[in-house]
Amino acid sequence: MEIGAQNTADISHLVTQYRAVPGGLLPLLHAIQAELGYVPDATVPAIATGLNLSRAEVHGVISFYHDFKTHPVGQHTVQICRAEACQSMGSRQLEAHAKALLGVDYHETTEDGAITLEPVYCLGNCACSPSVRINNDIYARVDAERFDDLMADISAPAGEPK
Numbered sequence: 197m198e199i200g201a202q203n204t205a206d207i208s209h210l211v212t213q214y215r216a217v218p219g220g221l222l223p224l225l226h227a228i229q230a231e232l233g234y235v236p237d238a239t240v241p242a243i244a245t246g247l248n249l250s251r252a253e254v255h256g257v258i259s260f261y262h263d264f265k266t267h268p269v270g271q272h273t274v275q276i277c278r279a280e281a282c283q284s285m286g287s288r289q290l291e292a293h294a295k296a297l298l299g300v301d302y303h304e305t306t307e308d309g310a311i312t313l314e315p316v317y318c319l320g321n322c323a324c325s326p327s328v329r330i331n332n333d334i335y336a337r338v339d340a341e342r343f344d345d346l347m348a349d350i351s352a353p354a355g356e357p358k
Contacts, residue, residue, distance in 0.1 A: 207243075225257065271310050272331055276315060279322070282326040287325065310350075
């Protein structure tokens with residue numbers, strides 16, 4: 197996938213910025229994802245060369261950490277906890293409801309590009325299961341009705357009451 201001239205320049209600038217930072221690969225990958233929304237495969241050679249690493253080392257780090265995305269994702273990321281506490285309190289039913297409502301499976305994005313659905317394996321909110329994270333906000337005791345309300349809130353056009 198092409199990343200474009202401006203993005204290539206941005207990546208080069210970021211690589212230069214993190215080149216001298218000890219252990220700079222992780223902060224660099226976070227910076228690239230913050231800039232582009234994901235870490236394109238096309239950036240791996242430049243990162244490897246800039247940090248004097250092999251392409252395999254860079255790819256290994258990207259693929260090891262599930263928070264790094266290698267393809268564009270939705271405007272909003274919705275994660276449903278799949279850990280045991282949440283499962284015991286209904287997250288499997290919530291998961292089925294979310295997939296049906298959004299018309300996507302895990303690791304997929306809605307047709308309008310608004311929402312990417314992801315599994316997560318503990319949000320640290322076990323006492324308030326089941327939990328959902330939308331972007332950086334965690335919501336507790338989410339059932340199908342509350343999930344619908346949360347999706348309506350993030351789907352509302354800017355400026356409209358939620």
